[in-house]
Amino acid sequence: MARKVGRRGGNIVTIHDVARHVGVSPMTVSRVINGEKNVREETRAKVLASVEALKYSPNLAARSLATQDQARIGLMYSNPSVAFLSELLLGILEETSQAGTQLLIESCDGPEGASVALERLKHSGCDGVILSPPLSDSTRVAKILKDMGMPFVGVAAARPATDICSVSIDDFKAAYAMTRRLIELGHRTIAFIKGHPNQYASQLRYEGFESTMERAGLTVEPQLVAQGYFTYRSGFDAAERLLNQKNRPTAIFASNDDMAAGAVATAHRLGLEVPEQLTVVGFDDTAMASSVWPELTTVRQPISDMASMSVRLLLDQIRAHRAGRPFEAVREVRDFALIERQSSDVALGTPEAGEKDA
Amino acid sequence: MARKVGRRGGNIVTIHDVARHVGVSPMTVSRVINGEKNVREETRAKVLASVEALKYSPNLAARSLATQDQARIGLMYSNPSVAFLSELLLGILEETSQAGTQLLIESCDGPEGASVALERLKHSGCDGVILSPPLSDSTRVAKILKDMGMPFVGVAAARPATDICSVSIDDFKAAYAMTRRLIELGHRTIAFIKGHPNQYASQLRYEGFESTMERAGLTVEPQLVAQGYFTYRSGFDAAERLLNQKNRPTAIFASNDDMAAGAVATAHRLGLEVPEQLTVVGFDDTAMASSVWPELTTVRQPISDMASMSVRLLLDQIRAHRAGRPFEAVREVRDFALIERQSSDVALGTPEAGEKDA
DNA sequence: GCTAGATGTGGTAGCGCTAACACATAAAGA
DNA sequence: TCTTTATGTGTTAGCGCTACCACATCTAGC
Incomplete structure (x- = not known):
């Protein structure tokens, strides 16, 4: 009773305080806050005004407890591309902190590490999982999760299965756009550095490149594809091969920023100025892209945006799952x-050459 | 009543279930879980066994609500060194998710952005703030927070004030150790690239270098300090100056990894092999260090460890603050x-040269 | 007029947990 | 012996919020 004072830095305004201030019941305040209809417009306005005046902010713990829809979601990552992970986390956090959702992090390195990590997550009372790439493209992991009956969403999956929830960009289109831009800049002899053959994204990016070249009537010489x-190292080595041949390319399109940075290093080593003598572009827009010099032209994935989206999707799915409702897979692009x-x-x-893009 | 079924994926084991299973009161279970003493060893063991058997895991929302020590903590960052931020986040999350603490993120870019961000945090009912560098070294920000009466902890501050809480490493000692290692490797002409003059860390790292050199009887030539x-760019440029002079150094010690990577790039450009013809070392062990080639020798800060520590410290401080108890500043190194x-x-x-260190 | 519904609002109970107390019992001190 | 103190356990109440039901009103429709 007396201990009501001094908590939360003296900021212990509850729904009851607001209710008293307005002259309605706490229940009505709750309704307004949760945006329910069936509240008279006039009442709603008064409540909102009070909320503002009293600087009321709802207690998430109490809400979770009452609604029983508290959720723990797990993030599984395997590829430790720190920059990607970081932006992913930021996006996820933005969403989870608003929703009062708890976040558990699991990295699974080994090839069979996924099932272990999943087991651990399940044991911690995790209600759903977010899969970051390349896990988001793994049919094996998807299968395990399905068998477990655990809701999940894949982020930045290159080729998401139709029956699973995912948020991604169109790698093909992105590679297409970048290639087109290079052609616009007057490049005709363009080399390409492929990504890891295990990942779908690699393939799609290459296909986007190839298809644009062909459509522009340019041939993709096999010796210009590495x-x-x-x-970084693989980009470094690939660029060496690409640049040490008779028909040297005027541009290199690397499937990610690390490889592009490696290619730039090779160019410098060979005495080529970038971009004066060689254009190098990357993909992803990770921290690498803007920390090396010259800073890399690249394709930006809206990672944090994709992350928040996937949290929202996952929470919807969890709610449906709990209610026993079916949930149809959403593929956000x-x-x-x-x-x-x-x-x-x-x-x-x-x-x-034209400086404007189309 | 009937709706007890099917929540949390059917995993709605409460403290009461455990209590019934063991044959004690819920309170006793609570005590065991919270590691209180005054529980007979025998009882404790039985409860623990039951917890394991029933796969009970506490409901954080309920706990926060009951203890009233739910806290929202804010992370303020200004320097967007993504790699650093990422590891920081991981460490913070590990701790906050265990404590059921909510995390708010605020970036403050502008010079006066700090007060705006702080205002926003305060308005969101934030109970304490974690300051990442270089904010953790800002006396101005520290003053604002103090005037607000807001608990805070600085992470990785180079020269933390004695009256504020902080978790950091000893930049001086670290630079000392690295320099000593270089000398052990037989290097005598060692160049140094200083960090941003606005940050204390820069100064300390330089002092560590200088002092070790002097102690080893080596002179620090002014033209070997850039x-x-x-x-990255500044490291790139600095290395060019350092390497284009008569007494070319055999090693370059850069004050962070980005600059070290830049220095490696310059070396390659000048036709110098690393490490065969030039040793380059960095500081921080960010992602950059292990993504470039050759991978960088560097000083590792245990960022995620420091982050969890700072959360614990902050929560202690918040509790003290609420209870009206004084809290003496802790400086963890x-x-x-x-x-x-x-x-x-x-x-x-x-x-x-000796391969072993001392 | 009188049953059906909408529409707005209030009361009650309880989410899972833990302070705070009460009350045992055991050990230590006078 | 009777305190005093420690130790182990149970009881009660309530954290802030919302689900659920109850009860008013107010419209329609016959």
């Missing part, structure tokens, strides 16, 4: 963006 | 580690 593994920085320029010998 | 700004990767080697012309 296999990479998404690592977000927009990517071309980010032009300093590593790209018009092709050598092109007097004046 | 000013950097913690960016964690251990760093020297990580030797491929970018460092024995100095040129050193036939065989």
Whole structure:
């Protein structure tokens, strides 16, 4: 009774305080806060005004307890691309902190680590899982989760199965757009560094590149396509092969930023200026892209946006799951963006190429 | 009543279930779970066994509600070093998810952005703040927080004020250790790239370097010390200056990994092999260190460890603050580690240097 | 007029947990 | 012996919120 004072920094305004202030019942305040209809417009306005005046902010713990829809969601990641993970986390947190959802993190490194991690998550009372790439493309992991009856959403999956929830960008279209931009800049001899062959994204990005080239009437010479593994080192090595041949490309399109950065390093080593003598572009827009010099032109995935979206999707799914309602898989596709920085320029010998994009 | 079934995926084991199963009161179970003493060892064991058997896991919302010590803590970051932020987040989350604490994130970019961000945090009912660098070294921000009466902890502050809570490593000692290692490897002409002059860490790292050199009887030539700004580009440029002079160094110690990576790039451009012809080492052990090639030898800060520690410290402080108890500032200093990767080697012309460290 | 519904509002109970007390029993001190 | 103190356990109440039902009103429709 007397201990009501001094909690939350003296900020212990409850729904009852608001109710008393307005002269309605707590229940009505609750309704307004939760945006239910069946409240007179006039009452709603008064309550809202009071909420503002008293700086009331709902107690999430109490709400979770009462609604019983508290959820714990797990994030499973395996590829420790820190930059990606970081942005993912930011997006997830933004959403979970609003929803009062608890977040559990599990990394699973080994090939069979997924089932262990999943077991651990389940044991911690986890209600749903977010899969970051490349897990989001794993049919094996998807199957385990399904068998467990655990709701899940895949983020940034390259080729999400139709029957699972996912949020992603269109890798094909993105590669298409980037390639087209390179052609616009006057490049004709464009080399490509593929990503890790185990990941669908690699394939899609390559297909996007190939298809654009063909559509533009340009041939994709086999010796201008190198296999990479998404690592800096592999980009470094691939670029060496690409640049040490007779018909040297004027541009290199790497399937991710790390490889692009590696390619830039190789170019410098060989005495080529970027972008003056060679254009190098990447994919993902991770921290790497803007920390090296010259900063990389790349394709930006709206990672944090995708992350919040996937949390929302997952929570919906969990609610449906609890209520015994069926939930139809949603495949959200977000927009990517071309980010032009300093590593790209018009092709050598092109007097004046269009600077505007279409 | 009937709706007790089917929640939390059928996993709605409460403290009462455990109590019934053991044959004690719920209160006793609660005591065991919270590790209170005054429980007979025998009872404790039985309860623990039941918890395990029933796979009970406490409902955090209920606990927060009952204890009234639910807390919202804010993380303020300004320098968007994504890799650092990411690891920080991981550490913070590990702790907050266990404590049922809610996390709010605020970035403050502008110079005066801090007060705006703080205002926003306060308005969201935030009970305490974690300051990541360089905010953790800002006396201005510290003052605002103090005036607000808001508990806070600084992470990775280089020179934490004695009257504020902080968790950090000893930048001086770390730079000392790294320099000593370079000397052990036979290097005598060692160049240093300083960090941003606005940050205390820069100064301490330099002092650590300088003092070790002097103690080893080596002189620190002014032309072998270059000013950097913690960016890749600044490391790139600084290295160019350092390497293009008569007494070329055999090793470069950069104050962070980004600058070290920039220095490696410059070396390659000048046709120098790393580490064969030049040793380059960094500081921080961010993702950059292990993604470039060769991978960087660097000093590792246990960021995620520091982060969890700071959350614990902050929560203690918040509790004290609420209870009206005074709280004496704690300055935690964690251990760093020297990580030797491929970018460092024995100095040129050193036939065989000791491989063991002391 | 009088039953059906809408529509707005209040009362009650309880989500799962733990302070705070009460009350045993055991050990230590006078 | 009778306190005093420690130790182990149970009882009660309530954290802040919302589900659920009850009860008013107010419309329609016959």
